[in-house]
Amino acid sequence: MIQTNRLTRPDSPRPVTGIVHLGLGAFFRAFGCVIVDDAVQASGGDWGICGVSLRNPDTRDALRPQGWAYTAVTLAPDGPQTRVTSVLTDVLVAPEDPTAVLAAMTDPAVKIVSLTVTEKGYCHNPATGALNADHPDIVHDLTHDLPRSAPGYIVRALALRRAAGIAPFTVLTCDNLPHNGALVRGVVLDLARRIDPVLADWIAAEGRFPATMVDRITPATTADDIALVERLTGWHDAAPVMHEPFRQWAVQDDFVGGARPDLAAAGVQLVSDVTAFEDMKLRMLNGTHSALAYLGYLAGHETIADTVADPAFAAYVRTCWAEIMPAVAAPPGVDLAAYADALFDRYANPAIRHRTWQIAMDGSQKLPQRLLGTLRENLGAGRASPALCLAVAGWMRYAAGTDEADEPIDVRDPLADLLRRTATGGLNQGPTAMASALLSLDQIFPADIAALLTAPVTRAAERLWVVGARAAVQEVAT
Numbered sequence: 001m002i003q004t005n006r007l008t009r010p011d012s013p014r015p016v017t018g019i020v021h022l023g024l025g026a027f028f029r030a031f032g033c034v035i036v037d038d039a040v041q042a043s044g045g046d047w048g049i050c051g052v053s054l055r056n057p058d059t060r061d062a063l064r065p066q067g068w069a070y071t072a073v074t075l076a077p078d079g080p081q082t083r084v085t086s087v088l089t090d091v092l093v094a095p096e097d098p099t100a101v102l103a104a105m106t107d108p109a110v111k112i113v114s115l116t117v118t119e120k121g122y123c124h125n126p127a128t129g130a131l132n133a134d135h136p137d138i139v140h141d142l143t144h145d146l147p148r149s150a151p152g153y154i155v156r157a158l159a160l161r162r163a164a165g166i167a168p169f170t171v172l173t174c175d176n177l178p179h180n181g182a183l184v185r186g187v188v189l190d191l192a193r194r195i196d197p198v199l200a201d202w203i204a205a206e207g208r209f210p211a212t213m214v215d216r217i218t219p220a221t222t223a224d225d226i227a228l229v230e231r232l233t234g235w236h237d238a239a240p241v242m243h244e245p246f247r248q249w250a251v252q253d254d255f256v257g258g259a260r261p262d263l264a265a266a267g268v269q270l271v272s273d274v275t276a277f278e279d280m281k282l283r284m285l286n287g288t289h290s291a292l293a294y295l296g297y298l299a300g301h302e303t304i305a306d307t308v309a310d311p312a313f314a315a316y317v318r319t320c321w322a323e324i325m326p327a328v329a330a331p332p333g334v335d336l337a338a339y340a341d342a343l344f345d346r347y348a349n350p351a352i353r354h355r356t357w358q359i360a361m362d363g364s365q366k367l368p369q370r371l372l373g374t375l376r377e378n379l380g381a382g383r384a385s386p387a388l389c390l391a392v393a394g395w396m397r398y399a400a401g402t403d404e405a406d407e408p409i410d411v412r413d414p415l416a417d418l419l420r421r422t423a424t425g426g427l428n429q430g431p432t433a434m435a436s437a438l439l440s441l442d443q444i445f446p447a448d449i450a451a452l453l454t455a456p457v458t459r460a461a462e463r464l465w466v467v468g469a470r471a472a473v474q475e476v477a478t
């Protein structure tokens with residue numbers, strides 16, 4: 001019989017909360033929570049995690065009957081392994097009770113506020129990294145004490161800490177953004193300055209915003225996964241998380257007062273500069289993930305593993321890496337070709353059902369750091385990059401909202417309406433007009449990149465329209 005209460009552990013001591021995490025999605029529960037749990041088990045410390053959802057109550061409602069404990073499942077090619085993680089101390093739902101979230105963030109015992117709010121949660125302009133002051137949540141947060149956005153919560157909580165004479169918390173972003181520490185610092189300081197310049201000066205002087213590189217492929221949990229956990233463990237977990245065996249976390253070691261868990265004990269690389277790790281991962285992993293997601297989806301592949309099992313795409317992704325590697329400075333001791341080989345094996349893991357549709361989400365927020373930075377360097381240096389240009393054309397075809405069988409695509413993107421209007425206005429006139437219309441969106445394509453991309457992306461779009469995604473990737477694969 002399936003037990004429903006096996007995960008609740010009324011007798012086990014609850015850790016003291018030292019971290020508030022904004023955006024308690026599948027990834028952080030499969031990665032940050034597991035690593036902090038390992039660090040606490042190795043070295044102790046008051047590093048319980050209070051999760052916050054800035055949107056809906058699903059995770060809180062699923063985890064509350066389980067006493068916030070849940071199963072993390074390692075999906076190894078030779079079979080799954082489970083572990084129970086009980087580092088969460090509470091889960092709050094911000095829209096229901098913003099005051100409770102601010103109170104948690106203002107608790108002097110809380111030393112770190114970490115985030116995985118997705119790229120769009122920073123309310124920034126993806127092309128420049130600067131705060132988008134016209135974002136509706138930012139417009140709201142400028143005039144209300146109870147905020148809506150992640151930057152709004154950070155600024156208002158820091159204001160409360162300053163007023164109470166409490167040191168700021170460290171802001172630890174774990175989202176896939178370039179120079180993520182500097183980006184969140186810039187957004188927070190800009191918002192704070194518009195509210196109270198003295199507060200902004202205090203945050204600039206006392207606050208810390210370490211950059212991080214996070215890596216563990218974590219697909220969204222499905223009903224089949226929940227059934228699998230029941231079969232494996234004999235109990236019902238309403239919100240398990242499924243992840244690959246691999247994990248890598250490089251963290252800039254710059255915390256307020258040095259206060260942090262003993263992350264090194266859990267295998268985290270604490271470094272003075274994360275840039276090389278970040279560029280390698282964003283360009284080589286996330287860049288090819290997006291390329292495979294758009295073109296693989298258009299070719300009818302449901303997951304990344306299905307896509308790279310297709311020989312045309314296996315050759316294509318290796319061509320992408322060959323184009324990307326000259327634009328990546330390897331971190332010390334890393335062989336980029338070996339890194340690419342390891343990525344291929346991770347993508348091919350059939351136990352990981354990472355949907356192309358999930359990775360394709362929010363392309364307008366992802367393209368700049370995943371593909372456009374590489375293309376700017378390559379094309380600027382005269383290195384033609386037909387495989388990467390085809391990936392941009394694939395995003396355009398996808399964002400237009402109709403697949404190759406003329407079926408509608410469920411495009412999830414904060415700019416979805418604008419993208420569809422812009423793309424389909426041109427689509428009716430063919431791929432050349434569509435590419436030109438989309439390249440004119442300067443919140444995604446700064447003018448210098450648009451100028452470099454116009455000819456090669458238009459060429460790629462024309463081939464994509466004529467021969468379809470699978471044949472187009474075959475044409476560019478070497």
Ligand code: NAD
Pocket residue numbers: 022023024025026027028053054055056116117118119120121122149150174175176177214215216217218219220
């Ligand atoms: P998820 O869908 O499970 O969770 C996303 C979380 O972000 C949810 O809590 C959601 O409420 C919140 N969110 C969404 N839009 C928001 C907004 N506008 N403002 C505030 N909060 C918002 O996704 P996930 O798998 O947990 O991934 C989240 C992020 O983690 C990714 O966007 C990426 O930056 C990072 N990441 C994910 C993976 C992965 O494999 N899934 C790997 C590395 C990094």
